[in-house]
Amino acid sequence: MTGPSDSVLLPEQRVPVIDRCDVLVVGGGSAGLSAAIAAKRQGADVVLVERYGYMGGLASGGLIVLLLTLDDGAGHQVVAGLCQELVERLEARDACFSPPRSEWGEANDELIERYQRMGLVWGSAPHKVRYSVAYDPEEFKFVANEWVAEAGVRLLYHRWASDIVRDGDRITHVVFTSKAGRHAIACDTVIDATGDGDIFTLADEPFELEEVHPWLWFRMAGIDDDDAVAQARGLRTVKPGQAMLPWGAAERIGRRIDATNPDDLTYAEVECRRMVMEEVDRLREQIPAFKDAYLTDMALTLGITESRRLVGRYVLSREDLNQPFDDVIAVTGHWTKYDCTYQIPYRSLLPVRTANLLAVGRCISVDHRVHHATKEIPACFATGEAAGIASALALSAETSLEKLDVGGLQQALRSAGAWLPD
Numbered sequence: 001m002t003g004p005s006d007s008v009l010l011p012e013q014r015v016p017v018i019d020r021c022d023v024l025v026v027g028g029g030s031a032g033l034s035a036a037i038a039a040k041r042q043g044a045d046v047v048l049v050e051r052y053g054y055m056g057g058l059a060s061g062g063l064i065v066l067l068l069t070l071d072d073g074a075g076h077q078v079v080a081g082l083c084q085e086l087v088e089r090l091e092a093r094d095a096c097f098s099p100p101r102s103e104w105g106e107a108n109d110e111l112i113e114r115y116q117r118m119g120l121v122w123g124s125a126p127h128k129v130r131y132s133v134a135y136d137p138e139e140f141k142f143v144a145n146e147w148v149a150e151a152g153v154r155l156l157y158h159r160w161a162s163d164i165v166r167d168g169d170r171i172t173h174v175v176f177t178s179k180a181g182r183h184a185i186a187c188d189t190v191i192d193a194t195g196d197g198d199i200f201t202l203a204d205e206p207f208e209l210e211e212v213h214p215w216l217w218f219r220m221a222g223i224d225d226d227d228a229v230a231q232a233r234g235l236r237t238v239k240p241g242q243a244m245l246p247w248g249a250a251e252r253i254g255r256r257i258d259a260t261n262p263d264d265l266t267y268a269e270v271e272c273r274r275m276v277m278e279e280v281d282r283l284r285e286q287i288p289a290f291k292d293a294y295l296t297d298m299a300l301t302l303g304i305t306e307s308r309r310l311v312g313r314y315v316l317s318r319e320d321l322n323q324p325f326d327d328v329i330a331v332t333g334h335w336t337k338y339d340c341t342y343q344i345p346y347r348s349l350l351p352v353r354t355a356n357l358l359a360v361g362r363c364i365s366v367d368h369r370v371h372h373a374t375k376e377i378p379a380c381f382a383t384g385e386a387a388g389i390a391s392a393l394a395l396s397a398e399t400s401l402e403k404l405d406v407g408g409l410q411q412a413l414r415s416a417g418a419w420l421p422d
Contacts, residue, residue: 017184021047023391024187029057030377031361032193033383034082036153038388046153051160055144059377060137061300063217071131074339075105078331081418083381096138103129119235123336164202169355189356189391195361197308205351206311215303216272219296228289234399259307305375312365314347327406330382333375358387
């Protein structure tokens with residue numbers, strides 16, 4: 001038995017450099033997927049590295065299979081670009097569902113109840129129909145693979161970022177660990193799409209850490225009556241006879257956890273999976289329509305959407321609701337609030353110490369309250385797309401990320417199909 005003060009000295013190791021690129025995207029969740037495709041479409045040489053064997057992160061393996069939301073809660077679309085393209089690619093495979101444009105912003109009670117049952121309307125009354133999307137997570141994984149290959153991004157699965165190499169204020173290499181050993185990738189720019197801010201933490205950037213109550217989503221099929229899904233506090237999916245159920249949160253899990261602590265994660269994984277099986281048994285016993293229902297799958301990863309948040313050049317706060325920014329590069333609505341938006345400034349992607357690093361997705365520089373909006377999948381797509389284009393533009397202009405012409409970035413985003421205010 002060893003004590004907490006015990007340590008070992010590892011020998012110096014020569015790590016092979018296996019690739020070089022203009023833009024290295026670390027993390028293949030929604031933000032990383034978007035960043036990689038956006039950078040490649042702007043002409044950059046891009047490598048995307050993901051620790052699992054699929055892209056999407058919580059949007060696929062986490063079974064958080066709802067795009068909440070692409071509108072402002074008043075019937076106007078504010079997230080477009082690559083997120084809208086994702087919807088269209090899923091629609092082409094009959095793998096998603098969303099309210100038609102003619103219903104966005106409607107206050108019709110019958111419509112609202114219908115979409116609430118699919119998890120497409122949330123928040124406090126009075127409600128309106130939102131432009132939110134339910135989709136099949138396995139189709140998401142397939143579409144992501146095809147999309148990245150079509151774009152020409154070099155995709156590397158099953159690698160975990162474990163270290164960086166610096167030269168002054170720049171990252172020159174990111175070191176990855178896999179079952180094949182350690183290796184490095186040389187890069188001009190790094191995009192931290194890890195969700196937990198692994199790269200900006202390795203770069204010694206300041207951050208805030210939030211502890212959360214864990215969730216674990218699961219799905220059941222063989223349900224005799226779709227109307228019984230609401231009785232089970234579940235959500236209908238795009239497939240008949242199937243329900244998606246979130247399990248966890250404060251009322252069920254005894255304590256908050258630090259999602260960067262492996263011991264906390266172990267506790268939460270074991271506890272959530274135990275409780276899911278208890279809930280499956282309860283539903284079968286107490287709700288007739290679930291008598292012959294069966295568990296199809298549990299999420300591969302806990303539904304944790306908050307851990308580290310960058311403290312960057314600007315920290316977007318609750319007081320910035322509906323406020324304009326000259327350097328806006330993305331806009332998001334709020335999935336539980338109506339007729340409100342956050343404009344996300346470019347500075348919220350920029351760290352304070354590292355010259356060639358951008359943060360995207362749920363770990364950008366915002367406060368805890370704003371994070372409830374910016375952590376959602378559409379917002380992650382939007383910040384990823386902005387960072388990908390910014391990285392490519394800075395390289396082609398031979399300028400730094402900090403000195404990049406934001407007006408030119410905004411023009412490039414609009415040309416790519418993103419929505420930005422005038």
